[in-house]
Amino acid sequence: MSNGSAIRSVMLFAVLLAPLTHALAENMQWVTTDRTDRRTCPSTKCGVAGHLMFREGADVLETKNGWSRITKAYSASCEGGKSEYVKEGNSACTSANGIQNGKFAEWVQNGDLSPNRPEDPRQGATGDYSLVSGSDDFRLYKDQFAKAARQLINDGTCTEGDFKEMGGWMASTNRGKGMYFTYCGGMTLSNKVYLDSNSGKVNR
Incomplete structure (x- = not known):
């Protein structure tokens, strides 16, 4: 294939692909x-x-x-x-x-x-809020998440590094609504810490 033919083929492919890419973007x-x-x-x-x-x-x-x-x-x-x-x-x-x-x-x-993505509530998070900014439902419970994280760090259960690694608290699928967990000191069940977002209590 000549260079001219190759270029025309690439251009044709781009023309054919453009509507598909546009359609996918519109459907997001x-x-x-x-x-x-x-x-x-x-x-x-x-x-x-x-x-x-x-x-x-x-x-x-x-x-x-x-x-x-x-x-x-x-x-x-x-x-x-x-x-x-x-x-x-x-x-x-x-x-x-x-x-x-x-x-x-x-x-x-x-x-x-x-079709419009909502604003990111994590944007501009600082201090303890930045440690848990990757949490599920951050916009709802950011105060509880940050307070619980600081409590666990202060009592030696967790480190700031743990929260930076995990990104924060994840919604628990087996403990019911309002329950979240993270891992401190490892990724085994014994390292799992739970938070009740309603009461603010943390436990293993």
Whole structure:
């Protein structure tokens, strides 16, 4: 192939790719609520496969009745008629739950999304707030997170380095709403420290 032909081929590829790239950018939506459920079908009666957090982005592939599909269909990992990927609610491997031929796609409510990404509440964080600025739900509990971090550092349970490494507090999926955890001194279960954001209490 001559240099001229090669250049024309590259230019043609760029022209063909441009609309696709533009379309993908246009389809990107951002979470505007504290978190939104990723469900197995476009209904609140369907199972929850996980969550998207505030300011997380998702590529919207389809919209239907106030819902957006954000993934292609993938294996539901059905065992005994139930999906191992459903974390909350209906886990039945049925078409009514959005699971067909052992697969489902994820849906989120349109009302929790926006084409404009919200401002980052972590921007400009200083002092103890900067130690926990990577926490889940930072904008909601930044005061509790920073106070608990300082308490753990002062009593020798954690170091500033621990919080810098972890980024802060992560939402606990098995201890219920308002519970968060971090690791201090290692990444084993014995190094796990929990925080109740409602009471401010920390424990192992």
